[in-house]
Amino acid sequence: MAPRFLRSRLLGGPVLAATLLATSAVFAAPTSGWAQPAALAVTEHQAESATISQGLAESNHAGYTGTGFVNYDNATGSYVEFTVGAASSGPATLTFRYANGTTVNRPMAVTVNGGTAVSVAFPGTGAWSTWRTATASVTLPAGTNRIRATATTSTGGPNLDRLTVDTGTVGVGRPADVNGQLRVCGVKLCNQYGQPIQLRGMSTHGIQWYSQCVKTASLDALASDWGADVLRISMYVQEGGYETDPRRFTDMVHGYIEEATRRGMYALVDWHQLDPGDPNANISLARTFFTEVASRHRNKTNIIYDIANEPNNVSWAGIKSYAEQMIPVIRAQDPDGVVFVGTHGWGSLGISDGRTEQDIIGNPINATNFMYTFHFYAASHQDEYFTALQRAASRIPIFVTEFGTQTYTGDGGNDFAYSQKYLDFLAANKIGWTNWNFSDDFRSGAVFKEGTCAGSTFTGTTVLKPAGVWIRDRMRTPDDFPTA
Missing domain, CATH: 3.20.20.80 (Glycosidases)
Structure with a gap:
């Protein structure tokens, strides 16, 4: 006790009476x-360790986690693809940690195993060393999944630091993930x-x-x-x-x-x-x-x-x-x-x-x-x-x-x-x-x-x-x- x-x-x-x-x-x-x-199955995946198409792993902006981040090429179709396992089929919340030093959105299409895309805006963060989060709600089949974040404009995607996958939050982003x-x-x-x-x-x-x-x-x-x-x-x-x-x-x-x-x-x-x-x-x-x-x-x-x-x-x-x-x-x-x-x-x-x-x-x-x-x-x-x-x-x-x-x-x-x-x-x-x-x-x-x-x-x-x-x-x- x-x-x-x-x-x-x-x-x-009010006062404290220490008794x-x-x-x-x-x-x-x-x-x-x-x-x-067990109720909150959360895994983290570093972008620099994922599959990168038209982009580079870099470490020249402070504040990243892991060993660096991915700098997307300024091109439509540049992407980072993560390999993510799921113990069972069900909804999941994807949280992307990113930096966007511009004042305009750098939208990306997020897909699971090449399926229907979810659009995520990735608004400006004020500086390339200022990191925030953006979320997407998806369904993950049981087994190994390919989660791809693809730039949809000629400016490319933001600098992408990591992906957090939460299979314990059903259909709703967690408060700190949504609000950043x-x-x-x-x-x-x-x-x-x-x-x-x-x-x-x-x-x-x-x-x-x-x-x-x-x-x-x-x-x-x-x-x-x-x-x-x-x-x-x-x-x-x-x-x-x-x-x-x-x-x-x-x-x-x-x-x-x-x-x-x-x-x-x-x-x-x-x-x-x-x-x-x-x-x-x-x-x-x-x-x-x-x-x-x-x-x-x-x-x-x-x-x-x-x-x-x-x-x-x-x-x-x-x-x-x-x-x-x-x-x-x-x-x-x-x-x-x-x-x-x-x-x-x-x-x-x-x-x-x-x-x-x-x-x-x-x-x-x-x-x-x-x-x-x-x-x-x-x-x-x-x-x-x-x-x-x-x-x-x-x-x-x-x-x-x-x-x-x-x-x-x-x-x-x-x-x-x-x-x-x-x-x-x-x-x-x-x-x-x-x-x-x-x-x-x-x-x-x-x-x-x-x-x-x-x-x-x-x-x-x-x-x-x-x-x-x-x-x-x-x-x-x-x-x-x-x-x-």
């Missing part, structure tokens, strides 16, 4: 040796096609306490049974977290990012500073951590960086100063990554500090491609918090990185009616969210019944508390994820 700590949220401002309830810690860091889940590299456009989070989207998912509990709840079977369930778009990786800085063993916790985060990536989810890396509440107190640690994480995962298109979880007992000016120092740290490694910044008053837009969102609107962070975060617990944070969110949503980009259906302690009774009021507003305004929390903690805010994480069954509703049943049900109908 891992030690459990009470995450207390007082009505004028040790057990003495033995279990650290179950994910490793690259995790078994590939995110960016902030106006006050919305937009996908690679410039279309506003809403991501929905779950937050882990503190990984120093509940890593046993984040494993192959639970993540398979989150991706396939729940239909989550995003996994928030909650890494506390204090409270027995990062500062006690930076190497171990950084490696845990690396592992969780890879597991989210394998399942087509976005990975939201949460620097969960809480006490001390001033993020500047941990800025040296934050620089070290985010430099490594952004450098390691810079070529992925599914990473989001949250640099300050719940600033508290600190002015908005102090948070702004911290953010304007930290955002360039990430940009130096990952120029395209979206960054989240917590707002004052424990992520309440200042309300829990007796302030308002006007502090932010009147003194915004001097950066681009970032969003402000908001937290609420629906049984406690009602009209004053909700109306602040309403006022702010049209003025600044917001993502709800943490909320619960119960009280500010993460426990107590659920107010599903007020929770639905929040979620309706978030859906109407394309504001993404992650729910607290994906564990079997004894509190009502943990979605699993106590003891669930010791087992291997995480699908369906029998293992869920009422809050878990409710939030799973609202996650299973995906956003439409427009691509045009």
